[in-house]
Amino acid sequence: MIQIQTDRDQKLTRRLKLHLAMSVREIFDAIALEQNRPVAMRPFDALFMNFAEAPDDILPAKPVKKVGLYCMTVPEEIVYAAGALPVRLCAGSADAAEAGEALFPDVSCPMVKSAAGFTRTGALPFYRQCDLVVIPATCDWKVKLGDILSRHVPVLMLNVPKHKTTETARLFWYDEIRRLCRALEKLTQTRITRARLRASISLIHAAQAEFRRFQDLRADDLCLISGRDAAEVANAWFYMDAASWTGHVRRLNEELHKRKQSGLGVIPKSAPRVLLTGSPVIFPNWKIPSLIENSGGALVCDELCSSGRLLWDMACVDEPLFDDMLDALADRSLMPCTCPVFTDANDRRVKLLRMIRDYRVEGVVHHVLKGCHPYDMELRPLEAELAAAGVSQLKIETDYSPEDTEPLRTRIEAFIETLKGRRLKSGGSF
Amino acid sequence: MTKRTRYITGLMIFLFCLLFTRQAGADPGYLWLEPGPQMSRAGGGDTGGKSRAEHRNSSSSPAAASRQATGHDVAGSTTHAPEAPTERKASAQADPAKKDEKKPPREKRAAMSHPAHYTLMLGWPPGPGKSDESLLAVKAAIIRPDGSTQKLSPGLETPDVARIRDAALIQGRYLISASLRQTQGTTRYRLYTQTVMRNTGEKPKGDVLPDQTDFETDKARLVMEDLSPDPGKNFARVHRKYTGDKLPLRMHLNELPLAGQPVTLATASGWRQTLQTDEKGEVTFALIKESFHDEGTKKRPVTYFVTSEIRKPLNSQDGYREEVLRAALAIMVYPSPLDWESRSAGIYVLVLVMAAVGVATAIRRRQRRRPCA
Amino acid sequence: MRIDRIRLVVQALFFIFLIYGGILGFSIGNAVPTMACIYAEDRGGSCFLYPFQRFMSLPWSTLLAATIVPFLIYLGTFFLWGVVFGKAFCGWICPLGFLQDLLTKARHLLGIDGARFRWASRERFQWVKYALLALLILIPMGIGSSLAGLPKLSGDWAVPFCQICPGKPLLPLFSGDISHLIIDFSSPVKLAMSGLLMGLTGLFLVGGFVKRRWFCLYCPMAALLSLFDRIGLIGLKKKGDTCTRCGNCYRACPMEIREIADIRDRKHMVTQDCMLCMRCIEVCPENKALSATFLGFPVFTASADGFLKRHGGQPPLTQEDLPHDTDSNGS
Incomplete structure (x- = not known):
């Protein structure tokens, strides 16, 4: 945590702040031109505008300990139960990735590079203000990230069993969750009790209920909200307090519901319905959703750990006892997780097929960040299986930098055209 | 009186009895009536069950033979053929009745009636008694349910035993009593016994239960009266007492209740219990031994003996220095589940297993849920 | 309303019916495929297994000739129960299951954490209920007629499963009968069986408290009702x-x-x-x-x-x- 702020570092930080602000403004300048956007998106816009305008105001100003999290295998319920505020630190800034580049090999995950860059430079203050950063050892990058971040912030690594279907894996994970509990209790000096856990579970349940409702609205034939806005809503979960996020999403849902009744969509029905899956899409890297929708597609759902997967699985409290609740939380964060670091790819395939059916998806875009090996490895068998099920697919390999935007646009446009052609062939109408 | 003194008294009496038997071999001991082998009744008797009859024949030298076979479990086993052990306790009690129901119908009176038939025994219960022609001097009498009283003269039967018999044809409660007077040196012995028999059969003409007629002229008359309640129509219990039943007794001396008199209950295997009568002269025994025992598991009836004795110095002109009054009662007790089922053992095992498994589980779970560093 | 609570209420009603129904003269027969104990005096219906073992202990000549009709009627009744309700007997009706659920409820109220089987141990004991089922057919058969040239078993082996079923001491307790909480010394077989029963009852109470529905894993009735899993x-x-x-x-x-x-x-x-x-x-x-x-x-x-x-x-x-x-x- 000892930090020698050299001139070079300070320069780097200043530059990163500047570039981040530029890219954020660029995004919202484009958004400002859009018509027909739900009004209830404003709180989310305000949150992300703060990345440029007031980085200190991104997190809610609460006098509580802040716990940084990576991945979605850390149950946030426990953090809330300990009286702390969870902040998801997964980052999507190309500029921060540049700042963190020196710490990683050439071909490495931009998400990790970006997070390390933010932490190293402190361009976003909350990366350094976290009282504890919990990193589950999921992919190789996360395993090593802990070591790098521990120079700047206190880090708690969680062992994640990769072959999760065995009993030993489960019991092991239960113990890891208990270790997390103790660390959090020590941090906040608050005992995690049954009642606190119960309250935090219902807090998350409320958010999950709204999120599921939001997802169901997205499943509507009418495209009520753009895929990028959906990503924005989900991304906001990273930084917002659960209760206020739930409130904002509820208002959004109500608005979308009204729009649904008045038949007001944001994307014409003629747009082919696309599913995005693979590596996470995190603000400000909304490159792929924007490209898909600018190319005439409708991004109706996603299977990403940054949005669609985020708040889907709900913890069940089967017995009203503390240990059972903890086990339930441990199970809900590990067992249904379709992250490709786990050995069993079947869960993800089944989930994708189900989403393709439920959301009437016409094409699947596989998003692979350069250096995100698990997704890359899982892609080949998955592509074959989805192709066998008759699904059109496009694989995009990219990173956070906006340099490859134009070639990608070409490919995505071509893909969307193919989908339109298929729809015509199968006798569909526009 | 505390328990301890009661035990000490019992022990002293026991020791005294032992001492007495050794030293004064001439002491006659107690007189009691043992239920004898059933009289086979010509014409109407136990015609139905051949097997039972045969069985009875095969063990026809009743008292002596069975005494050898079963230790000191006395003759009663021959009156009721030992039945195969049944698995339910209720059926153990209800079985004789059931058995009779299942048999082909026969003349009711004959089947259910039960002649009075007793062997006179002299000796030191619960040790083996002896019965010989010297007991022909016993004065015996029966009071029947209809109030009729009859003196019974003992007869000598085949294996040289003295028995008294009565046909006991009518239904109700019979009181059979016997007494023997003996003198040995300067001691005068008065031995009494009295037993109650219940019988089914014809109803008495008038349902009069008689007063106890004084049929014996002895002044100092010690009576041990069996106060067991009438079992009513529960035929299964007409002749029987079962382990666990209560045995209420009343002691009279010259028709006056005898208070504070030690009364001893003993079995052939040597278990004994001594209680004292209360001011009404009553005492109640529970017919179950204090420790768990194995005779019961053989599921054969056991004879319990109740004895009581009064000694008093005498200054008579005849030169007798001491008078000994003794009363005895022999009771056949049939086994009940209490003999082979131990509730305390059951609950003990249950609690033990629960404790052991509970502790083991607790320890194991403590290990599992140990805090992780 | 959570289904657990609904189930607890239904179970309680059935418990009252099965244990006390006899007082009002109700009875749903003695071929009920659930652990409604025959030893409970006021029962309103009783377990299939007791008469089944009794039938099985008849000699073949009797079973297949004189008692064939009652035996078939009895099996048919069981079959009907099984097809209509099947395993719902276990979850919603069984008095022993209800007792175990009550123990679990008590544990929840006390806030004591429960235990779970290790996967391996759970699978290791899967065969027990089938073994018990086989024994409760074979042992009574050995009483009635000699099996494979072996000598006939003594009457002490009668109704072997009932002799080791924890329902025998526990369920009559609810009608105030504590006479089954005993150890029977009258023969080695009885001694072993009653000792085992007391041990199993202890295990039932502790195990049922620690782990949900612990004994159901070993229940031969569940094995029998498994016949109706598909056709129920x-x-x-x-x-x-x-x-x-x-x-x-x-x-x-x-x-x-x-x-x-x-x-x-x-x-x-x-x-x-x-x-x-x-x-x-x-x-x-x-x-x-x-x-x-x-x-x-x-x-x-x-x-x-x-x-x-x-x-x-x-x-x-x-x-x-x-x-x-x-x-x-x-x-």
Whole structure:
């Protein structure tokens, strides 16, 4: 945590702040031109505008300990139960990735590079203000990230069993969750009790209920909200307090519901319905959703750990006892997780097929960040299986930098055209 | 009186009895009536069950033979053929009745009636008694349910035993009593016994239960009266007492209740219990031994003996220095589940297993849920 | 209202009926495939196994000639019960199951954490109930006639399962009869059986307190009722393609059946240990992933809204917000 702020570092930080602000403004300048956007998106816009305008105001100003999290295998319920505020630190800034580049090999995950860059430079203050950063050892990058971040912030690594279907894996994970509990209790000096856990579970349940409702609205034939806005809503979960996020999403849902009744969509029905899956899409890297929708597609759902997967699985409290609740939380964060670091790819395939059916998806875009090996490895068998099920697919390999935007646009446009052609062939109408 | 003194008294009496038997071999001991082998009744008797009859024949030298076979479990086993052990306790009690129901119908009176038939025994219960022609001097009498009283003269039967018999044809409660007077040196012995028999059969003409007629002229008359309640129509219990039943007794001396008199209950295997009568002269025994025992598991009836004795110095002109009054009662007790089922053992095992498994589980779970560093 | 509570109420009603029904003169016969103990004096119906063992202990000549008609009627009654209710007997009716659920309830009230089987140990003991079932047929047969040239068994072996079933000492307790809490010294067989029974009763009480439905894993009645898993009118169906394998159902299952969470490609989920408590449906957050059916029609189906409602979450505002499940109006 000892930090020698050299001139070079300070320069780097200043530059990163500047570039981040530029890219954020660029995004919202484009958004400002859009018509027909739900009004209830404003709180989310305000949150992300703060990345440029007031980085200190991104997190809610609460006098509580802040716990940084990576991945979605850390149950946030426990953090809330300990009286702390969870902040998801997964980052999507190309500029921060540049700042963190020196710490990683050439071909490495931009998400990790970006997070390390933010932490190293402190361009976003909350990366350094976290009282504890919990990193589950999921992919190789996360395993090593802990070591790098521990120079700047206190880090708690969680062992994640990769072959999760065995009993030993489960019991092991239960113990890891208990270790997390103790660390959090020590941090906040608050005992995690049954009642606190119960309250935090219902807090998350409320958010999950709204999120599921939001997802169901997205499943509507009418495209009520753009895929990028959906990503924005989900991304906001990273930084917002659960209760206020739930409130904002509820208002959004109500608005979308009204729009649904008045038949007001944001994307014409003629747009082919696309599913995005693979590596996470995190603000400000909304490159792929924007490209898909600018190319005439409708991004109706996603299977990403940054949005669609985020708040889907709900913890069940089967017995009203503390240990059972903890086990339930441990199970809900590990067992249904379709992250490709786990050995069993079947869960993800089944989930994708189900989403393709439920959301009437016409094409699947596989998003692979350069250096995100698990997704890359899982892609080949998955592509074959989805192709066998008759699904059109496009694989995009990219990173956070906006340099490859134009070639990608070409490919995505071509893909969307193919989908339109298929729809015509199968006798569909526009 | 505390328990301890009661035990000490019992022990002293026991020791005294032992001492007495050794030293004064001439002491006659107690007189009691043992239920004898059933009289086979010509014409109407136990015609139905051949097997039972045969069985009875095969063990026809009743008292002596069975005494050898079963230790000191006395003759009663021959009156009721030992039945195969049944698995339910209720059926153990209800079985004789059931058995009779299942048999082909026969003349009711004959089947259910039960002649009075007793062997006179002299000796030191619960040790083996002896019965010989010297007991022909016993004065015996029966009071029947209809109030009729009859003196019974003992007869000598085949294996040289003295028995008294009565046909006991009518239904109700019979009181059979016997007494023997003996003198040995300067001691005068008065031995009494009295037993109650219940019988089914014809109803008495008038349902009069008689007063106890004084049929014996002895002044100092010690009576041990069996106060067991009438079992009513529960035929299964007409002749029987079962382990666990209560045995209420009343002691009279010259028709006056005898208070504070030690009364001893003993079995052939040597278990004994001594209680004292209360001011009404009553005492109640529970017919179950204090420790768990194995005779019961053989599921054969056991004879319990109740004895009581009064000694008093005498200054008579005849030169007798001491008078000994003794009363005895022999009771056949049939086994009940209490003999082979131990509730305390059951609950003990249950609690033990629960404790052991509970502790083991607790320890194991403590290990599992140990805090992780 | 959580299904657990509904079930507890139903169980309590059946318990009262089965233990005290006789006082009012009710009886649903003695071929009821549930542990309604024959030793309870005021029972309103009694366990199938006691008369079954009695029938089995008849010599072949008697069983197949004189008593064949009552025996067949008796088996037919059992078959009808089994087809109509099947495993619901275990979850909703069985008095012993109810006692175990009460113990679990008591544990919850005391706040003591429960235990679970290790997967391996649970599978290791799967055979026990089949072994018990085989023994409760073979031993009585050995009383009535000699098996394979062996000498006949003594009458002390009569109704062997009832002699070691924890229901024998426990259920009569509710009609005030403590006479079965004993050790019988009258013969070595009786001694062993009653000793075993007391030990098992202790295990039942402790195990039932520590682990949910602990004894049901060894119940030969469950093995018998497994005959009706497929043909029974009540079914439990799973739609594998909506399952996320989150394991909620496995954790909630009192019988700790792993198949319910782990198997995707099977439709019938009434497995050998399932007792149709429907708890898995209740805790499933995925729409239509699990459903209970009667005669093939779904009567209780898993849904996210139901899940959230039961957990006190936010239900959707209107009915139209319910998710589309099939692509009936696809492009």
